Amino acid sequence: MKPEPSVFIIGPPCSGKYLLGEYVSRRLNCIHISINVLREIIDNNEDANNIEKAQIYANFLKTRLSEYDCEKNGYVLTGYPTTLAEGKALQRSGIFPERIHKIPSSDSEDRISGEKSENPNNIDSQIADYRRHFIDLSRIYKNKITHIPADRSLSEVFQRVMCYLSRPLQNPAMWIPRIVLLGFSGSGRKTVAEKLTKKYNLVTLHCGTLIRREIARETKLGMDMKPYVDSHCAVPDEMVIDLLKKCLSEAACAIKGWILVGYPRTKLQAQALDISSLSPNRVIFLDINRAEAKERLKSREFSEPREVHYNAPLSSLVRRQPNKEVNRVNFKLNRFAAHRIELDEYYGQRILFVEANKDEETVFENVEYLIVNEPPRHIFPV
Template identity: 25%
Template sequence: MDVTSAPHQIPPEMALYAERHRIFELMQALMEALLIYRPQDPVDFLIGHLQKDSDEVPRVFMLGPPASGKTTISRWLCKHLSATYLCPQDLMHDRKLKKSREVLACLAQQEPLSDELWASLLEERLSADDCVDMGWVLDGFPETRDQALLLQGRGIAPRHVIMLYAPDTVLVERNLGKLLDPFTHEVYHATFDWPIDFMVQRRLVAPEGISEPATASRLLESHRHLPGLLQAYAKSHKAIDADQPCVDVFAQALSFVQSRPPSKAPFLPRVILLGPPGSGKRLQAALLAQKYGLVSLCLGDLLREQVAGRTPVGELIAPFFESGYPVSDSIILRVLKDRLGRQDCLSRGWVLHGYPRDIDQAALMKHTGFEPNRVFFLSLPTEVALQRLCQWATDPVSGERHHSLFKPPADPEVNQRLRRNPKDRPERVEVKADLYHQQVRELEEFYEDGIPVNADQDPYTIFEHIESSLVKSLPARGP
């Protein structure tokens, strides 16, 4: 594009398509794969990479000191995500791998496996169909920074790295109570995780290297290599305290694994705020506009501007205002499409509140090409809405608004002359709230990525919730 002709009128359909299909992330993944593998035929390689469709499958390294719960959390993640479980012990005894003879020779001579051999085993195992199609969780490897750098050089890069940690006293106590099922390789604990099955209880054995001196030596080695591992995975790791119930550790690990890394794609916010009367839509829209420069749009204000300006569309709207009937959807859509198509909305983004009110209006808005990329549903009990709205009154002299609970007038004389807006009567607020609750279920189904927000709290707490969902990528959908 010629930069001298800016600003460019880019059709909104282009941005919608790019965001919906994650074109930027797709191109980024393809370029990364090209630079890592450096194939002789880039076109055929890219075609094969796209056919695998494996960019969204889990690729997880589970790291941490001995007895931190790596195996338990890894297996739980694999069961929940339908991913492949991998660990160094399985790689050593996998006879299907080409390097298995070298591994057996090293084991026979009681020699440690070289880092190159480990990397070759893992590289071959990760190329198998189950790992490519379903993803994988690698338990306990790499153990050193050199191993991590070697894996990176071979293109083995996890999407998420989980670092478990706990006090040494806790880890030693855990390790001393470990028991292993030699048939299933499940790890149990004599105190914290005793198996229910009597047959499993009978065949449990103590794993090798769990004595207190051996555990202390392994912990010392783990602490020595931890800073290097953190440096190797500085931008993709999450540290989780393992000194808490396993279910809590698993919940944090699962939340992290299911999150997407921050996207570097250009993002233009197009936000819709929906909620019953009194839920604070206008205030949240103003806060978003103030902090991020979005264009704040209220449908009622747009319609009133057309009437006040005596535009041709305003002349069509005026009879509806005079009669009290809702403005027809076709006129609303005409006004909305014109406003959203202006340069400020196209270049800065927008936040629209109070529209659409039902699924028909949402479908009509979608057909215009102006689709939101974030929809927030603000929930508020009707009794709280009545408390917020029905106790406002205006001073006819100063024009200042007062609330009998939150902002009462200090002067009794001012209190005497306050006037309430008929629109804030309890019966009218209840009707609007009931109408919203009748329509919101269908709107939630229409906007399946909609984000629920509890509006019965401090406005700035609500804004922080909305802001966090605005600046972060939406979580990946399940299959």
């Protein structure tokens, strides 16, 4: 799960940072806190020096950011910090933003020159102070600051900022893939899983194979599942989850990562995975229409014989998978279609779609891209 947004927007007077903060907070559905809110708490501490004021601000923000709305939705802080002392006070209080957007001072100067100001000398002094303090402030935030060119239309500035915010943060920590591949039978799930396993040395798991292996080993769980398999009935979800917990907790899966093919099939199974601490960090749906999936499955019923002849007659073809009868094919397609909508609704923004009606290599490359690159943050409409 990605962390909630924590964004600082800083800039000189009249640079438009408050307007930008309001826009960003609406798009990210998070809380907007401006420096004006902080100034109100200093009214009763006018005698405090700059260092004391910085700590008062930091203490207030630490309390405010720990409240439920900020914890749940994240926050955007505009116009603060402005000095090195304020930045260090925030760090001592454990407040570290994931991103800082800085608006250049030259843009604010152009805006001020076109406006009537009662005290232009005072504004010029504030801009000079901002520039001087920003040199020190940038030393502790140098790897997080993004410069926003504000000499453009509002829509262009907003679009540029949201483009930056939607990009995933670089994470040096080791990432262990936990992938669920969903889609109709015939969508290419096993083919994609085999390619990923070969290239990235992941562990591929298929529930049907795991169940048959457990029965062959004659374990207690396998013997409990055997009557259901012999009678061609679905194995209860509780047993399947117990089997998955056992397999996914093995060292190979924990170290290398895993791919779960064709499971979960229902919302209840997906919930059981999450409750059992087996939540995937990638849910990829190989999207293909039912008619094409059916044609692919039918074509698998036949294959050429071992001794290949040029332009061999159709009668020379032999059945390769007799279990792929028409009724069996329809059963598999109907089983997935019956629960597709509820799976889409349950996984919501976690699910990633790949068009599977393309050639094998293109589908694999698209899936690989979604695994290697973290999905962008969800942006709310204005």
